[in-house]
Amino acid sequence: MPTISIIVPIYNAEKYLGKCLNSLISQTCKDIEIILVDDGSTDLSLKRCEFYAQQDNRIKIISQENQGPSVARNNGLKQATGKYIGFVDSDDYVQPNTYELALKYMEDENTDLVAWGVKVVTDDKSCYVNWFEKYYFKQKYFGNTQKEDVDLFKIPVVPWNKLYKASIIKENDITFPVGKLYEDDSFWWKYVALCKNIFFMKEILHFYNLRNTSLRGEVIHKKVDCEVDRISMVEDVFDFYQKHNLEDKNLLDKLFLVSFISAHNETSDKTRILKAAQKLVGKMNLLDSSNSDIVELANGLNKKIKELECGNVKVDEFEILNKDLSEEDVSKLVENIKNNVKYIKDRDNLAFDSYIVDEKLEKSVKSLDLVIENSMKKLSLQDEFSYLKDFYLEYPEKFSSEMYVEALEGMLEFLEKLYEVGLHDDVLKFAKIAKMIYPKEIEFYRIIGDVYYFSKKKPDVALFYYYKYTQQKTKNYRVYEIMSNIYFENGDVFNSLLCSVKANYLRANL
Secondary structure, three states, X not given: OOOEEEEEEEOOOHHHHHHHHHHHHOOOOOOXXXXXXXXXXXXXXXXXXXXXXXXXXXXXXXEEOOOOHHXXXXXXXXXXXXXXXXXOOOOOEEOOOHHHHHHHHHHHOOOOEEEEEEEEEOOOOOOOHHHHHHHHOOOOOOEEEEHHXXXXXXXXXXXXXXXXXXXXXXXXXXXXXXXXXXXXXXXXXXXXXXXXXXXXXXXXXXXXEOOOOOHHXXXXXXXXXXXXXXHHHHHHHHHHHHXXXXXXXXXXXXXXXXXXXXXXXXXXXXXXXXXXXXXXXXXXXXXXXXXXXXXXXXXXXXXXXXXXXXXXXXXXXXXXXXXXXXXXXXXHHHHXXXXXXXXXXXXXXXXXXXXXXXXXXXXXXXXXXXHHHHHOOOXXXXXXXXXXXXXXXXOHHHOOHHHHHHHHHHHHHHHHHHHHOOOHHHHHHHHHHHXXXXXXXXHHHHHHHHHHHHHOOOHHHHHHHHHHHHOOOXXXXXXXXXXXXXXXXXXXXXXXXXXXXXXXXXXXXX
16 A cells, blocks of 8 residues: 555646656655546547556556546545545646655654645746735745644645645545535635644645646636635535534634635625525524624625515516506516615615625616606606616716616607607606716707797797707707797897808708
8 A cells, every 4th residue: 555645637738747747756755656537638638647657557547527626536535545645736746855755744743734835837927926926825834733823714725735644534525526616625624624733844845837727727717607616615614514523613604704705706796695605694603603793794694685685576577578567567666666776875785795786776777767668658757766866876887888878878768758748847857867967968958958948938948958058069950040049039139140050051061
């Protein structure tokens, strides 16, 4: 039986595999087995493994269909016969004396885990080399250290710069979760729970190849859909602690807090994170945490989820889009708008989850569009629209440029339709609101001017708005004709003539 089993998961790594395997077969500790697990590579990785296996009988090869690094490492663990376990990724490499030194410290110091330093190497200038070296892989402890004296959250969770006891892994069925990101975290928190002490070597022995096409590169750049796996990882670790009767509530509570904050900050699908985290509040008894921040967060999650799920009246906008709204439909949509905008205008909610704010804003706009489109002939919308007005004025930066243009066009169309059906008071009301929301849009001045001139019979007031309208570039000769008439009726022949000339010029150049 070899002393150390080194497990190497491999996927399309032919470019790097030679350097990795040369560093392993050259180890000064000769009593090792090297387990190469090819994870369905489509390049020549498997051929290279077979070549090296012919040269060194310490090499074992496992070939599997592509199932990811977790399955590859787990299958390697099943075949490992060594007293101790190490991992190396196929695009990394190690110093020749890595396992000799690690073994010495493991046995001389009677420790449960040995960890050593990491050097980042890369040919990809876009990767985060400085961050990894200065922060993530910075060595913070040295020598044989009791676990209680270590801030475990400051230790890199990667599996490959460490030497483990096979007995701890196998007797407690510690594996890498399948089909999830953050599988390294899960393995780390399970194993370290069963350690009494850790030996931290000062030597830098592992060379980590940071590249976008490696597994780690994918983890760095692929955040949108997978951050919920952080929450799944916490649950997986919690279940392990429960199964093995391990007591460390403070650690688990902190793991939840740290993981939730990271997941929430790094994903766009915050609703999914909220719901996944909320499920753990009761399961992990987070409301009884000694950490007040965690209790506050747990209470906040319950509140946010309730508002998220219960704040909206359930109504399918698309189902009623192409039919006349009943009074009940209108009531439901208006209730949607009121509840959503109440949520939106709460600054705590804005700070807590801008994604949900965006979602509710979009839903409110759609609901209002439906009310306008289907019901404007039946009722004035003063109350309904006022619920959105303040938010638009206070948070205009929440609009994307596409959403801004779409909302502006919808507002102009809405005002035109109100005018057509004779709701002139509503035209003035909403046009003045819209003018504040969209101060650069001059069409609102023209619309207000039309109402005062044609409907309210107040030409002097209309002239004020028409004048504001013509201060911007416009080719609307009709407005100049109206202004000419107003000036003429007021005895201002000079300005009447100027507007008439301008109107004739614009008409001739259409």
